[in-house]
Amino acid sequence: xxxxxxxxxxxxxxxxxxxxxxxxxxxxxxxxxxxxxxxxxxxxxxxxxxxxxxxxxxxxxxxxxxxxxxxxxxxxxxxxxxxxxxxxxxx
Amino acid sequence: xxxxxxxxxxxxxxxxxxxxxxxxxxxxxxxxxxxxxxxxxxxxxxxxxxxxxxxxxxxxxxxxxxxxxxxxxxxxxxxxxxxxxxxxxxx
Amino acid sequence: xxxxxxxxxxxxxxxxxxxxxxxxxxxxxxxxxxxxxxxxxxxxxxxxxxxxxxxxxxxxxxxxxxxxxxxxxxxxxxxxxxxxxxxxxxxxxxxxxxxxxxxxxxxxxxxxxxxxxxxxxxxxxxxxxxxxxxxxxxxxxxxxxxxxxxxxxxxxxxxxxxxxxxxxxxxxxxx
Amino acid sequence: xxxxxxxxxxxxxxxxxxxxxxxxxxxxxxxxxxxxxxxxxxxxxxxxxxxxxxxxxxxxxxxxxxxxxxxxxxxxxxxxxxxxxxxxxxxxxxxxxxxxxxxxxxxxxxxxxxxxxxxxxxxxxxxxxxxxxxxxxxxxxxxxxxxxxxxxxxxxxxxxxxxxxxxxxxxxxxx
Numbered sequence: 001x002x003x004x005x006x007x008x009x010x011x012x013x014x015x016x017x018x019x020x021x022x023x024x025x026x027x028x029x030x031x032x033x034x035x036x037x038x039x040x041x042x043x044x045x046x047x048x049x050x051x052x053x054x055x056x057x058x059x060x061x062x063x064x065x066x067x068x069x070x071x072x073x074x075x076x077x078x079x080x081x082x083x084x085x086x087x088x089x090x091x
Numbered sequence: 092x093x094x095x096x097x098x099x100x101x102x103x104x105x106x107x108x109x110x111x112x113x114x115x116x117x118x119x120x121x122x123x124x125x126x127x128x129x130x131x132x133x134x135x136x137x138x139x140x141x142x143x144x145x146x147x148x149x150x151x152x153x154x155x156x157x158x159x160x161x162x163x164x165x166x167x168x169x170x171x172x173x174x175x176x177x178x179x180x181x182x
Numbered sequence: 183x184x185x186x187x188x189x190x191x192x193x194x195x196x197x198x199x200x201x202x203x204x205x206x207x208x209x210x211x212x213x214x215x216x217x218x219x220x221x222x223x224x225x226x227x228x229x230x231x232x233x234x235x236x237x238x239x240x241x242x243x244x245x246x247x248x249x250x251x252x253x254x255x256x257x258x259x260x261x262x263x264x265x266x267x268x269x270x271x272x273x274x275x276x277x278x279x280x281x282x283x284x285x286x287x288x289x290x291x292x293x294x295x296x297x298x299x300x301x302x303x304x305x306x307x308x309x310x311x312x313x314x315x316x317x318x319x320x321x322x323x324x325x326x327x328x329x330x331x332x333x334x335x336x337x338x339x340x341x342x343x344x345x346x347x348x349x350x351x352x353x354x355x356x357x
Numbered sequence: 358x359x360x361x362x363x364x365x366x367x368x369x370x371x372x373x374x375x376x377x378x379x380x381x382x383x384x385x386x387x388x389x390x391x392x393x394x395x396x397x398x399x400x401x402x403x404x405x406x407x408x409x410x411x412x413x414x415x416x417x418x419x420x421x422x423x424x425x426x427x428x429x430x431x432x433x434x435x436x437x438x439x440x441x442x443x444x445x446x447x448x449x450x451x452x453x454x455x456x457x458x459x460x461x462x463x464x465x466x467x468x469x470x471x472x473x474x475x476x477x478x479x480x481x482x483x484x485x486x487x488x489x490x491x492x493x494x495x496x497x498x499x500x501x502x503x504x505x506x507x508x509x510x511x512x513x514x515x516x517x518x519x520x521x522x523x524x525x526x527x528x529x530x531x532x
Binding site: 017018019020021023024026027028029030064067068069083085086087088090091 | 374442513
């Protein structure tokens with residue numbers, strides 16, 4: 001077992017995209033994040049919130065994984081793209 | 092007082108236009124009608140109904156005088172244009 | 183409505199007594215000018231939707247709702263070949279002007295324009311066009327729908343469907 | 358929402374982190390092909406209303422209802438210079454396809470097409486276009502309105518208004 005294999009067993013590498021207010025606050029559109037196997041979507045948001053100090057609580061957001069809205073209870077898989085969605089304002 | 096003046100004092104000359112079913116039944120688009128001074132719009136319809144045997148009772152119709160809808164109680168004046176309006180079907 | 187079905191022979195005669203109701207008395211440009219001024223007109227040629235939309239351009243309006251009533255190829259289960267609309271133009275114009283005014287009083291809209299076409303129409307042709315602009319979205323929807331219902335109920339226009347065997351029938355509005 | 362007002366300096370930075378949300382990843386023709394196939398697409402150029410109408414030509418339909426959301430020159434009492442829309446295209450496409458399918462299940466309509474534009478828009482530009490065709494009139498009105506409400510609630514598109522002093526503000530939908 002080399003170091004890479006060992007890494008894979010304990011973390012997941014995901015991509016997070018930011019839109020609207022969250023992009024301003026994170027000051028980027030996209031970031032790569034490594035999370036532990038057991039990290040939930042809630043925990044991921046709290047983790048990123050600690051880093052970026054988002055102005056919105058998780059309760060105001062929806063979440064999308066791989067370009068579909070999902071429930072906050074959805075499991076994160078290695079390679080997933082996660083997006084926290086602030087209230088939309090189209091039309 | 093000549094004959095024409097005498098006529099004017101006792102009758103009104105009006106124009107009646109027909110549309111849709113009524114035009115089919117009257118077999119014309121327009122006719123000139125002389126009516127007595129006291130003829131009401133109801134009476135005018137009954138008079139024309141006796142001549143053309145319309146398939147619709149007056150209760151199903153509206154009436155317009157000089158290009159505006161009016162009440163059936165409206166007074167007819169000499170020179171008026173009267174139109175009985177069967178239920179419309181545009182759109 | 184059995185007795186409203188006309189035989190082919192009857193139709194020729196019908197066309198005659200209805201001929202004056204298939205044409206408008208003013209020119210096309212005059213009809214559009216009237217639509218621009220009063221918000222309503224009859225037309226006896228194809229409706230130019232772009233001209234009507236231009237009348238409704240307004241930078242203060244975030245919402246534009248339009249309705250087009252098109253000639254369907256069927257009515258209930260019966261196949262339709264074409265349709266003729268007949269109008270009493272002078273009354274339609276007076277009534278239409280009042281309906282547009284009433285819509286502006288009832289709903290929070292900026293402007294509304296409606297045109298009803300008369301004459302012989304083919305499948306797919308636009309028989310009626312209604313456009314409404316407003317600052318916000320719901321009044322435009324509400325006013326457009328109310329205008330359509332009111333035009334169908336109060337504007338003196340009638341229609342006759344023609345079928346494959348050249349028989350025809352006067353129609354009642356059924357939505 | 359005091360804290361959502363950005364200073365002119367902040368705006369330059371914003372443009373950077375939002376740049377990828379102002380463009381679509383597919384070509385224009387591809388976007389229209391998607392709208393034709395699934396009934397929904399994002400676009401980052403002016404919406405060609407005629408192309409969308411052609412997708413809705415159907416001889417069995419007597420009713421066509423359309424909605425256009427245009428950029429207003431004001432929001433409440435504030436004068437607006439221009440507006441930028443930002444979209445999460447892949448999610449918008451997936452969500453839009455589902456919304457169009459749901460509209461066809463909920464309402465007695467034949468077809469519906471909707472497009473949302475993203476990028477920098479001027480006053481009067483069309484931000485969203487929705488068209489619905491049906492045999493009869495009420496389902497087309499109901500579906501068009503429902504589609505608009507649902508698009509405004511569920512399609513991941515955001516907007517920022519710009520004012521005369523180049524300050525800007527993220528907007529919430531207020532109708």
